Amino acid sequence: MADAYFFLFFLLPLLLLVVLYFLVKPRPVKIPIKNRHVFITGGSSGIGLSLAHRAAAEGARVSILARSLGKLEEARNAIRLVTGIEVAVFAADVRDFEAVKRAVDEAGPIDVLLLNHGVFVALELEKMELSEIKFTMDVNLMGTLNLIKAALPAMKNRKDPLPASIALVSSQAGQAGIYGYVAYSASKFGLRGLAEALQQEVIADNIHVSLIFPPDTDTPGLAEENRRKPELTKIIAASSGCMTAEKVAQKALDGIKSGSFIVSCNLEGIALSLATAGLSPQRSFLMAFVEVVAAGILRIVALGMQWTWYGSIEKYHSQRKGSTRSS
16 A cells, blocks of 8 residues: 555656656747847837836836827836836837838847737627727737737847747636627637747747736726626626736746746636646646646636636526516
8 A cells, every 4th residue: 555655646746747857848948138129019008018117127128019109108208217228119000010010120120029919898799899899809819910920030030049039918818718708808819829839830940939818907998998897797707806017017027038838927827827728838847747737626626617607697697687577
């Protein structure tokens, strides 16, 4: 019996760790930020502005892109006031490839491309206008493709031998579908497929992809988002908590610098990432070990969450039907 326990709790995990050490690819990498060009989209407010602040404070040459030149100027002044560093600003709509290409070419070769732009409309699909659905897809998904396509040739041909990074800011709604997030989740889930395929295409050029999954974040757009959110969305999403833009930015930059493919921002995010690891790349054999060991347990937890969510939906509709009959 003692030999069986020794094998089960010591030798078997040790053997698994050894196997995973040789199995995981791509291999671990460190991506420096200091004295390198970091190009941030959606950089005039929220997470993007916090990312620009942190990158500038760490000695990076920072460029930020957004639609509003006025907001970009305000962001540049704010960063200069805090860090004493001048950032370059570029006004362009990410849906317009030619405008994006001009901005990227003017900014110069990029070492870290940080794609943070995005729009969010929380509403049932039936109630959304087609124009809102298309706008969400065009900004969140096509806008990301436009930036990558515009920046990639120069990133591949850079003379700097150090590793480069393309980082995509998704959302925890890009890991689990939530009531009222049909269009938003579709666009953010799309980023995962984009990132997984892109990493295979650019790994030979020493370019490393990161996919960042923040929860609800305290940004200027959050209040407007909450105003339109369906009641059921608020009930189901209430458990995810909210982080400050500064904390998300720090987690994101730390993940980029460590070359992590999946970058989680809080404990719930780590659990979601473990539960949805699937065929995603994993550089850390230790995290791969946790993913393998935790997979079954987290599937049970996920089923419990679905039970809670669908219970809330049933209760909500039951109460609505009851109030309708009584009136």
